[in-house]
Amino acid sequence: MQLFLNATSPYARVVRVAAEELGMMQQIELCWTDPWSDPQALLHINPAARIPALLLEDGRSISESLLIACYLNSLDPGSRLLPAAQLVDCLHLAGLGQGxxxxxxxxxxxxxxxxxxxxxxxLGSRRLRAIERLLKQLQTDWLPSGSTPHLGDLVIAVALDYLAFRMPECNWQQRYPSLASRHALLAQRNSFSGSAFV
Ligand SMILES: N[C@@H](CCC(=O)N[C@@H](CS)C(=O)NCC(=O)O)C(=O)O
Incomplete structure (x- = not known):
């Protein structure tokens, strides 16, 4: 499989982190891409010109980070990223993280x-208000989910990392200490340390 990505896309990072957590990185070739330059290889598999996009061995392709993560999870016999017993909580949190x-x-x-x-x-002020509401909601809703992180955990942690990377003035670490401690636990995993934004 080929994953089209770049090093600053939070959406692509979700897929990288998910693949690493599932132990699938050996099966995935990373194809570094600048989506904004409309490269033909990317347009061919995703006419929306967005990353991440996953090209399968048989020539079919999947776009959209959460759909790609679902596909990778479907290859995992344990369905570790979408555990049946926690599905609603997991999807709820993945939605908040994606928001x-x-x-x-x-x-x-x-x-x-x-x-x-x-x-x-x-629209700009609406987005900023959404960020504030989401952080507040996550502080209440994002509870420890067990020793193996699920997709909701991964999406939230990547979104928080992206905020720290691109909008440091938001300073969520100081303002929401419980989010900071939940995030710190995930940040030390190989899947996160090996895919840091640069
Ligand atoms: N909803 C999509 C968002 C993907 C997305 O917006 N990717 C950005 C990079 S972070 C991109 O490729 N932008 C190029 C463009 O919009 O033309 C997903 O979850 O994968």
């Missing part, structure tokens, strides 16, 4: 293309 990632990523992209004033627009 945090979407609002943060859109904020970063708007600032890059339209300047810091984009934060004051209707």
């Amino acid at each position: 945090l990632m979407d609002a943060s990523f859109a904020t970063v992209i708007a600032r890059k293309h339209h300047g810091g004033e984009s934060d004051q627009t209707l």
Whole structure:
């Protein structure tokens, strides 16, 4: 399998972390890609020109980070990323994490293309409020899920890392110490230390 990714995409990192947690990295070739330059190889497997995208051995492809993670999980006999007994909690948390990632990523992209004033627009301020509400909700809802992290844990931890990387002024570590301690436990895993944003 080939995974199209770059080193700063939080969405691609979710897939990398998921693959590492499932012990599948040996089966995946990493294809470093700049999606913004519309490379043909990426457009061929994902016309949306977005990463991550996964190309399977038989030529079929899957886009969207959570769908790729679901596919990789389906190859795992233990279904470790989506444990049946915790499915609703896991999906609930994955949704909150994805919401945090979407609002943060859109904020970063708007600032890059339209300047810091984009934060004051209707959509910009809406995104910032969403980030604050999500952090607050996660502080209540993100509880330890056992020794093996599930997909919800991974998505949240990547989203928090992305916030620290691109929006350090948010300073969630000081403001939400329980999130910081939950995050610290995951950050020390190989899947996270080996895929840090650069
Ligand atoms: N919902 C998608 C989001 C993917 C996404 O936005 N990827 C960004 C990189 S972080 C991208 O490729 N952007 C290029 C573009 O939008 O043209 C997912 O979960 O995979």
